[in-house]
Amino acid sequence: MKRVAVIGGGWAGLAAAVEAVSLGATVTLFEMAPTLGGRARSLEGIEPVLDNGQHILIGAYTETLALMRRVGGDPDADLLRMPLRLRYPDRETLRLPPGPPTLAFLRGVLGCTAWSRRDRLRFLVTSSLWTMRGFRCDPALTVAELCAGLPRAVRDDLIDPLCVAALNTPAEQASAQVFLRVLKDALFSGPGSADLLLPRRGLSALLPTPTSAWLQSRGAEIRPRRVQRLEAAGRQWAIDGDAFDALIVACSSVEASRLTRDLAPHWSAAAGAFEFQPIVTIYLESAGSALPAPMVALRESSTAPAQFAFDLGQLGQQAGLFSLVVSGAAPWVARGLDITGAAALAQAQQHFHWATPPRIVRVLSEKRATFACTPNLRRPDPLVVPGIWAAGDYLAGPYPATLEGAVRSGLAAARSAMRQPLGGMSD
Incomplete structure (x- = not known):
């Protein structure tokens, strides 16, 4: 059986690992974070359950929805579908x-x-x-x-x-x-x-947790550590001295650039050249309150940062818990999270009726949430060198940085890795 290593346990890496196992590989997945899911996961040890950011899926995310079902999930129950x-x-x-x-x-x-x-x-x-x-x-x-x-x-x-x-x-x-x-x-x-598909459960419960169980039940190994070095080992590739027939680099573009710097300098430079856009999520709590709908759009301005508000109680999560999302948040991150949170709270107080005074539970910033999707952006190809493929939403393709883009990239990388004959890394 072909030994395949997947570096990175975000949604791209999880998709790659599932596909490689399904195609007959022995898979080892490396993840340096304490939990799987990458930039779409629930935070550990937090009550109530909070995600590292609010995510919206849409009906066109066919591969993502299929992957959820494949690992035993039920997107019809776990996602609120609305026009x-x-x-x-x-x-x-x-x-x-x-x-x-x-x-x-x-x-x-x-x-x-x-x-x-x-x-x-x-x-x-x-x-x-x-x-x-x-x-x-x-x-x-x-x-x-x-x-x-x-x-x-x-x-x-x-x-x-x-x-x-x-x-x-x-x-x-x-x-x-x-x-x-x-x-x-x-x-x-x-x-x-x-259609908008709004999560009714924490992000980890949507895909990372069931995928982890699915992989391990089929013999895949999950190693919770950071990969230090990739190098050739005869007609195989070695990760910190452990040899594999194919590698799938499914970590962030920054980490992928570090790992491939010596093996593929031009590819590494392209992966390391991105500018990023942050997303800030402000969680509010107000007992007895509800928004007019599960998701409400807001008008941003120089004093009002949030573009969307979500009523997590209406989504089947904790009643009285709300999230405000600030996308393209670089100017607000520069002003500081305390200022951003206070401005978002004032914005919410102005536009919604509250049964009890809302208070900030937590302000989270994903500083490298996505690459800045600007015109004529150069994005690296999936093939790094023969025997090593990349997977991630930042790779060359028609889509921005989305969960669907990540999943599609992971599936494609696994299929490419499994098509290559054993010992074909230098072909």
């Missing part, structure tokens, strides 16, 4: 009804009474042009440049919040080409593809 709906505290904006994607989009836009009739028609004309062009544009364009001709209400209510939610990069800096691909897959790839 795409951007509801603000003061009004409804776009809401997509069920049905065939193109018809649902048309009905949703035409039925958005928050926009004038003229604005709705202008948006439909522009989106029709995007469709006719195959959702492709000049790769040098930003989202702000692409959408400059759209009405201000459409940009404020829809484009800017979707851009920062999907790409974690402000519209003035974000890649228009990647944004169009997200719109294509989410809005037009099939019925339910744009």
Whole structure:
């Protein structure tokens, strides 16, 4: 049996390990953090259960949902599925009804009474042009440049919040080409593809914990330590002296760059060249309170950082627990987490009714939550050198840094590793 090592226990590494085991490999998974899940996990030893950030899945995440089922999960029970709906505290904006994607989009836009009739028609004309062009544009364009001709209400209510939610990069800096691909897959790839899937359980319970049990029940080994060195060992590769037939480097781009610096300097340089965007999550507690919906959009400003608020009680988690999400949060991280938390709390107090005064439970910052998804970004290929593949949401591809991108990358890396003949590292 082929011995495969997977370095990194985030969602890309977990997907790679499951696929390699399924294809007949003996798998060893290395993870330097105390828990699996990478940037989408629950925090250990915290009551109530808090995640390291609020994540939203969508119906188009077909591979992620399939992987959950594969390891014994039940996404139908663990995720609240609801049609795409951007509801603000003061009004409804776009809401997509069920049905065939193109018809649902048309009905949703035409039925958005928050926009004038003229604005709705202008948006439909522009989106029709995007469709006719195959959702492709000049790769040098930003989202702000692409959408400059759209009405201000459409940009404020829809484009800017979707851009920062999907790409974690402000519209003035974000890649228009990647944004169009997200719109294509989410809005037009099939019925339910744009549905929002909100976690009803902690992130670790969604995938990392059941995957760990699934792997170990099938003979895979999980080693909780940081890999120090990769090197050639005859026609194999060695991790700190332990030989394997194939390696899958599924850790962060920074860690992958460190590990491959001597083996593949050009690939390492590309992996180490990313700029990052942070995400800040503010957890609030208010007994007896509830938001108007499980997820409510907010308008950010220089004094109001959060773009979305979540009522975790309505999601089947702890009643009276709420999260506020600040994506593309670099300016706020620079101001400090205490200031960010206080500003988000004031924002929530202004826009929602509270049965009891809300208080901050915790402010979490994932400083390297995603790469900055900017135009013409150079992203490394999955093949590092023969016998070593990378897996991660930062690799070359049409998607931003998402859970679905990570899972797809992990599956692809495992299939490539298993296709290579034994002893073929130098071919």
